[in-house]
Amino acid sequence: MGATPVTTSDWTTEVLESDRPVLVDFWAEWCGPCKMVSPIVDEIADERSDELKVVKLNVDENPDTAREYGIMSIPTLLVFKGGRPDKRIVGAKGKAALLKDLKDYVS
Amino acid sequence: MSDTPKIILSPVGAPAPASEPTGTPELEDRVHDTIIIGSGPAGLTAAVYAARANLQPILIEGVLEGGPTGGQLTLTTDVENFPGFSAGILGPELITNMRDQAERFGTRFITEDVTSVDLTGDLKVLETASGLRLSTRTLIIATGAKPRRLEVPGEDELWGSGVSACATCDGFFFRDKHVIVVGGGDSAMEEAIFLTKFASKVTVVHRRDQLRASVIMQERAFKNDRIEFAFNATVAEILGEGGLMSGVVLTDTVTGEQRTLAADGLFLAIGHIPNTWLFDDVLDTDDEGYLIVDEPSTATNLPGVFACGDVMDHTYRQAVTAAGTGCRAAIDAERYLAGGGGVTAASPEAEPTVVSG
Structure with missing residues (x-):
């Protein structure tokens, strides 16, 4: 399973209109640290699906959406709540550190 | 992944577990x-x-x-x-x-x-x-x-919003923009040259009057017409506007004079x-x-x-x-x-x- 890919075209329905908070992993193929973070994000997606919706956006294929949210560095994780970005996490982190950053959204 | 914390020995060829569960x-x-x-x-x-x-x-x-x-x-x-x-x-x-x-x-x-x-x-x-x-x-x-970080005002605040230590990760976000590379060694030249694939202009800021980079890297950088150099200069402060980087304050290491240089990004290559x-x-x-x-x-x-x-x-x-x-x-x-x-x-x-x- 893991994080579900989203694109600019389904961004509104999948992210902005979601009932649950949404964790978005902004990533790209060429980004080494993204490859370290993505498997951890996938694990969080599988383990915390009742609390958090977890998706990933390829910035290379969806540059407009990345630009709209001021993404200037990847990996960046944004948590959306009620259609607005609520939390920004920049750079690669381990699972424990990431869950700590997400403590407002997962138990 | 299992909830049971234990060390998993993956079979040959299997993808590595992303992270080992803690508490083993x-x-x-x-x-x-x-x-x-x-x-x-x-x-x-x-x-x-x-x-x-x-x-x-x-x-x-x-x-x-x-x-x-x-x-x-x-x-x-x-x-x-x-x-x-x-x-x-x-x-x-x-x-x-x-x-x-x-x-x-x-x-x-x-x-x-x-x-x-x-x-x-x-x-x-x-x-x-x-x-x-x-x-x-x-x-x-x-x-x-x-x-190494610069440790100047603005660096932490604008980290990930213009300031980066990874040109290969973040160069993409600076298409047609002006970026600064700080440093004078081989990695600085490598980053500057890489960034010209995206940026319209790259300014290399170096504290001395000549580069430390190898001759071949210097030559490559000097003949790239998108790369400019600010010698005898150090970054005193990184400036932001609306949460994104907007420029830097440079100090001339010879005269001590300060000037502002507008730029959208800054990449560190100072060792x-x-x-x-x-x-x-x-x-x-x-x-x-x-x-x-x-x-x-x-x-x-x-x-x-x-x-x-x-x-x-x-x-x-x-x-x-x-x-x-x-x-x-x-x-x-x-x-x-x-x-x-x-x-x-x-x-x-x-x-x-x-x-x-």
Whole structure:
């Protein structure tokens, strides 16, 4: 399973209109640290699906959406709540550190 | 992933678990032969050799403190000078291959930072961020180095909003923009040249009147018409507007005058700091903070503690030299154990490859 890919075209329905908070992993193929973070994000997606919706956006294929949210560095994780970005996490982190950053959204 | 915290030994060829679950008591119950801290080419090569020597190594791959898991190679693109890859290989791919190779021979990985060490006894004791307490007869330090920061106002606030230490990750976001590269060495030239693929203009800011980079890299940078140079200049402050970087304040190192330069991004290439803070108080370091080893061996001043890779090498700092010293450290650890090193009353077995518990 893991994080579900989203694109600019389904961004509104999948992210902005979601009932649950949404964790978005902004990533790209060429980004080494993204490859370290993505498997951890996938694990969080599988383990915390009742609390958090977890998706990933390829910035290379969806540059407009990345630009709209001021993404200037990847990996960046944004948590959306009620259609607005609520939390920004920049750079690669381990699972424990990431869950700590997400403590407002997962138990 | 299972909820049960346990160490998983992946079968050959299986994808590596992204992170080891924390709280692995069975690893705490015994004394290990070899623990390696660091997941770059030095640590992974040490793991390949130690695992093949049946030392059942544990490799602790940090996540935060020392830079990215997998080391600095994960921040690069094409690696063209690692022997055996005639067509070049991507840095992250090279690291993944090395990790798979280490795992294939039984290396187990713990993905978290080490928070403290006690290296003074025959048994070395390590504690990790999750509170795991591990004992080992030999320790191989391969913690590498991390990019030096400017430590000027605005840097932290604009980190990830214009300020970056990874051109390959973030260059993409600066299409048709003006970016600054700080530094005068080979990596600064490499970043500047790479960034011209995206940026309309790259200004290299260097504190001296000439570059430190190799002749070939200087020539490449000088003949690139998108690259400009600001010599004798240091960054005094990074400016932001609406949460994004808008420019820098430069200080002229000769006249002391300050001026503002508008720019959308800033990439750091001002060298590295060896990751030694865990060991500073007990291990000998040189003037620049690198661990000192008893060349040609990798032994530090404490018995059973070995160092390899960028944390002990500020001269060469190549992937292949890091791998080479990693190999040496594993062989040194193996010989130390075979000679009876690291054996105490708490771990009476004479055969170093037998693991208690």
